[in-house]
Amino acid sequence: MTTQSLIKPEPEAGSSTADAILNYIRGAIADGSLNDGEPIRQDEVARRFNVSKIPVREALKRLEAEGFVAFIPNRGVVVRAVSDPEIAQIFETRAILESNAIGFSVPMMTAESLARASACCAAFDEAGDVAQWSALNWQFHSSLYLDAQRPYLVELIRTINVRLERYLRIQLTLSVGKGIANEEHHAILDACRAGDAGLASRLTYDHIMGANKSLHRFLPGARF
Amino acid sequence: MTTQSLIKPEPEAGSSTADAILNYIRGAIADGSLNDGEPIRQDEVARRFNVSKIPVREALKRLEAEGFVAFIPNRGVVVRAVSDPEIAQIFETRAILESNAIGFSVPMMTAESLARASACCAAFDEAGDVAQWSALNWQFHSSLYLDAQRPYLVELIRTINVRLERYLRIQLTLSVGKGIANEEHHAILDACRAGDAGLASRLTYDHIMGANKSLHRFLPGARF
DNA sequence: ATGTCAGGACTCGTATACGATTCCTATAAT
DNA sequence: ATTATAGGAATCGTATACGAGTCCTGACAT
Numbered sequence: 001m002t003t004q005s006l007i008k009p010e011p012e013a014g015s016s017t018a019d020a021i022l023n024y025i026r027g028a029i030a031d032g033s034l035n036d037g038e039p040i041r042q043d044e045v046a047r048r049f050n051v052s053k054i055p056v057r058e059a060l061k062r063l064e065a066e067g068f069v070a071f072i073p074n075r076g077v078v079v080r081a082v083s084d085p086e087i088a089q090i091f092e093t094r095a096i097l098e099s100n101a102i103g104f105s106v107p108m109m110t111a112e113s114l115a116r117a118s119a120c121c122a123a124f125d126e127a128g129d130v131a132q133w134s135a136l137n138w139q140f141h142s143s144l145y146l147d148a149q150r151p152y153l154v155e156l157i158r159t160i161n162v163r164l165e166r167y168l169r170i171q172l173t174l175s176v177g178k179g180i181a182n183e184e185h186h187a188i189l190d191a192c193r194a195g196d197a198g199l200a201s202r203l204t205y206d207h208i209m210g211a212n213k214s215l216h217r218f219l220p221g222a223r224f
Numbered sequence: 225m226t227t228q229s230l231i232k233p234e235p236e237a238g239s240s241t242a243d244a245i246l247n248y249i250r251g252a253i254a255d256g257s258l259n260d261g262e263p264i265r266q267d268e269v270a271r272r273f274n275v276s277k278i279p280v281r282e283a284l285k286r287l288e289a290e291g292f293v294a295f296i297p298n299r300g301v302v303v304r305a306v307s308d309p310e311i312a313q314i315f316e317t318r319a320i321l322e323s324n325a326i327g328f329s330v331p332m333m334t335a336e337s338l339a340r341a342s343a344c345c346a347a348f349d350e351a352g353d354v355a356q357w358s359a360l361n362w363q364f365h366s367s368l369y370l371d372a373q374r375p376y377l378v379e380l381i382r383t384i385n386v387r388l389e390r391y392l393r394i395q396l397t398l399s400v401g402k403g404i405a406n407e408e409h410h411a412i413l414d415a416c417r418a419g420d421a422g423l424a425s426r427l428t429y430d431h432i433m434g435a436n437k438s439l440h441r442f443l444p445g446a447r448f
Numbered sequence: 449a450t451g452t453c454a455g456g457a458c459t460c461g462t463a464t465a466c467g468a469t470t471c472c473t474a475t476a477a478t
Numbered sequence: 479a480t481t482a483t484a485g486g487a488a489t490c491g492t493a494t495a496c497g498a499g500t501c502c503t504g505a506c507a508t
Contacts, residue, residue: 016297017462018285043489052463054278057491061242061282065289073240074469074490089376096324097317152313241492267459276493281461298460298499 017051022059024049029068029079030165031131036081040069067163082167084216090164091212097157098141099205102188104148106197114193117143121185133172134165140185144192144200171215181211241275246283248273253292253303254389255355260305264293291387306391308440314388315436321381322365323429326412328372330421338417341367345409357396358389364409368416368424395439405435 025045028034040060042053049056060077063069070080082090120140127133138161145154161168172178184207191200249269252258264284266277273280284301287293294304306314344364351357362385369378385392396402408431415424 041489053490054462058282058285058461061285062289065286071240075471076490086376089374092374093321093377093380096320100320150313150316152310153317156317265459266461277460278492299501300460 016055017049018055018058018062021045021049021051021056022062025059025063026066026068026162029063030162031169032166034079036079038079040077040079042077066159082163087164087167088212088216090160091208091215094157094160094164095205095208095212097153097160098145098208099201101145101148101150101153101157102192102204103197103201104150105145106147106192106195106200108147108149109192109195110147113143113147114189117189117192121182121189124185125182130169130173133178134169137168137172137181144188144204167215168211170218171211174214174218180214181207184210240279241273242279242282242286245269245273245275245280246286249283249287250290250292250386253287254386255393256390258303260303262303264301264303266301290383306387311388311391312436312440314384315432315439318381318384318388319429319432319436321377321384322369322432323425325369325372325374325377325381326416326428327421327425328374329369330371330416330419330424332371332373333416333419334371337367337371338413341413341416345406345413348409349406354393354397357402358393361392361396361405368412368428391439392435394442395435398438398442404438405431408434 025034025040034040042056042060045056046053060069060071064071064077068080069077071077117140120136120143124133124136124140127136138158141161142154142158145157148154172181184203188200188203188207191203249258249264258264266280266284269280270277284293284295288295288301292304293301295301341364344360344367348357348360348364351360362382365385366378366382369381372378396405408427412424412427412431415427
């Protein structure tokens with residue numbers, strides 16, 4: 001864990017101590033402060049937060065279940081490397097799930113839903129830094145799935161997106177990344193307005209798989 | 225936690241203490257020993273396994289991430305109730321993911337793959353108790369997805385199936401449950417043999433959604 | 449008799465402590 | 479000079495201990 005990544009060990013929003021640490025480490029992995037394979041020293045994190053190791057370990061156990069880290073017996077915890085093929089599969093899974101979700105959603109959409117989604121889309125367009133893009137990108141996508149009235153499905157999609165956040169940020173940072181994303185968002189929104197569930201579904205699938213392709217054209221070169 | 229459910233607190237397969245407890249509690253929830261909403265007393269579990277609370281809490285933290293239990297602040301851990309609509313959504317998500325997985329898989333299947341799947345299918349047909357049915361049912365399904373060469377997707381499907389295991393067991397216990405499942409398994413297998421990915425995909429979707437429907441015709445009456 | 453409040457028992461959440469295992473380093477032998 | 483080995487430092491995994499908060503019970507007032 002680099003020093004840079006832990007400038008601000010404030011309690012944040014989490015209610016319990018373990019929750020705060022959980023969010024913090026997850027954030028550090030998402031924004032690239034913690035690199036793949038890097039060990040996470042329990043005592044070090046504990047000292048930084050002025051707590052014992054116990055809440056740290058509990059946070060790490062949750063992160064293990066979420067796939068972000070791995071406990072190596074008697075060796076400690078490391079950030080779990082996500083291989084390029086695995087990233088591709090996760091994007092593909094997103095495409096499958098999100099295209100279905102929007103397909104369910106479109107027939108149920110109301111004027112308010114469309115207005116909310118449109119607002120998210122506009123905010124995404126004007127956002128400044130990559131952290132905002134990432135957050136607003138999710139807000140836009142998820143707002144399109146809400147009318148499907150399938151909270152379990154949306155929550156699963158959210159979990160998968162969290163796991164990908166780090167790579168989404170890289171993709172959005174690419175020169176063409178954000179511009180294309182925004183165009184495609186508008187196209188999806190138009191399909192929703194037109195009530196064309198099949199088209200919205202297909203555009204969503206292609207939108208996600210397109211991000212996947214553009215990321216992989218870049219990845220072999222450099223990792224952040 | 226009932227006494228019945230904890231007859232055999234052996235270390236099982238898990239390497240670390242926490243892993244053993246994790247598998248044990250997860251199993252107790254899967255087989256219905258632990259009912260929805262039932263509190264899990266940390267000290268009680270710790271005493272039963274002759275360990276302290278710490279590994280128990282770590283196991284529970286993983287189960288929390290997997291959705292099996294919820295930590296209520298200063299109140300303890302309870303088995304998380306899965307509502308009927310949520311069960312329906314989980315089945316639907318399975319149908320989406322597994323129909324896609326088999327669609328990817330069929331074009332890549334070899335004679336050996338088909339033989340393995342066929343063997344699972346036969347074993348399922350002849351299995352005796354519900355725990356075996358459940359295990360062999362998963363072996364059959366997963367064997368059909370392996371050739372898709374998408375380990376992430378298969379692992380996600382497995383996770384979702386584990387979450388549903390308890391309700392799958394109920395469904396298979398229903399008078400018609402196992403027989404219909406077996407017929408449908410054979411039909412899916414035939415489609416794979418014929419190399420008809422679209423048909424296999426559709427049959428898989430219907431197979432899972434059919435189990436969903438038959439379970440829900442039953443559920444409002446009695447929970448195990 | 450019923451509602452309210454105080455006191456105790458219980459459970460949780462976390463700090464501290466300690467043995468076990470692993471990793472690093474310095475020394476010695478070939 | 480290079481390799482093997484022994485000893486120490488560091489880290490992990492878990493037991494024990496304790497304060498904080500919650501729930502239950504029983505006495506008291508109305």
